[in-house]
Amino acid sequence: MTLFTEKHPGVEAHVPQETSGFTLNHTMLRIKDPQRSLAFYSHVFGMRLLRKLDFPEMQFTLYFLARLEEEDQVPEDPGERTMWTFSQRSILELTHNWGSEDKADFAYHDGNAEPQGFGHICFSVPDLTTAVHWLDRNEVEFVKRPDQGKMQGVAFVKDPDGYWIEIIEPALMTQAGR
Known part of the structure; x- marks a missing residue:
């Protein structure tokens, strides 16, 4: 099996054999x-x-x-x-x-207030609209809904300690970034 990685400055071309099994x-x-x-x-x-x-x-x-x-x-x-x-x-x-x-x-500091540090964890979901309805029914606090802001199709919610959780649908991410 060939290991794939995008090429970018700083990314090693080969996976060191010594890291075999690291997870x-x-x-x-x-x-x-x-x-x-x-x-x-x-x-x-x-x-x-x-x-x-x-x-x-x-x-x-x-x-x-x-x-x-x-x-x-x-x-x-x-x-x-x-x-x-x-x-x-x-x-x-x-x-x-x-x-x-x-x-x-x-x-605890959530990492998103100043000074920024840790950002978020992320869950991918099969259907973002269905997930948003589920989150709404459970009265989860939204930081950003999928139709808000510049990054359409991505939601952010908060957990009980204020940590951000990104919610994505993989099929909606095909055009993300450049």
């Missing part, structure tokens, strides 16, 4: 209230909790979520499930630092 496993977001965030991601985006890991000595909990397919075989044994979780792709890790939920004025 982007997860991205992490810090959350204030686990119950609220888990309800949001499991209901609104259909994600499942693969593994919860507590670290009492450091007072935080990690929640690993992913979209599962019917054919996915998730191990029952906790150790095997942990190993399986860390071998998957496209996992969202939610990190809860204990006690943050009890602080009324506490909030």
Whole structure:
């Protein structure tokens, strides 16, 4: 199999053999209230909790979520499930630092306010219009609707901690950029 990549300054022409088997496993977001965030991601985006890991000595909990397919075989044994979780792709890790939920004025920086940094995560959906109706029915806050702004056909919503989530329909992206 030939590995494809667009050519651009800075992009290596060949994949180093030493990186064989490297997989982007997860991205992490810090959350204030686990119950609220888990309800949001499991209901609104259909994600499942693969593994919860507590670290009492450091007072935080990690929640690993992913979209599962019917054919996915998730191990029952906790150790095997942990190993399986860390071998998957496209996992969202939610990190809860204990006690943050009890602080009324506490909030994490979403990366989009100044100074900008982290931007967003993204879900692709089979039909953007249907997804927007689903998000509306669930009273999800929109940053940008698909018919707004210069980037038509792309939506942005916020999760309970204010992180932005881009919503795209791949078929609508064929003319994106130059």
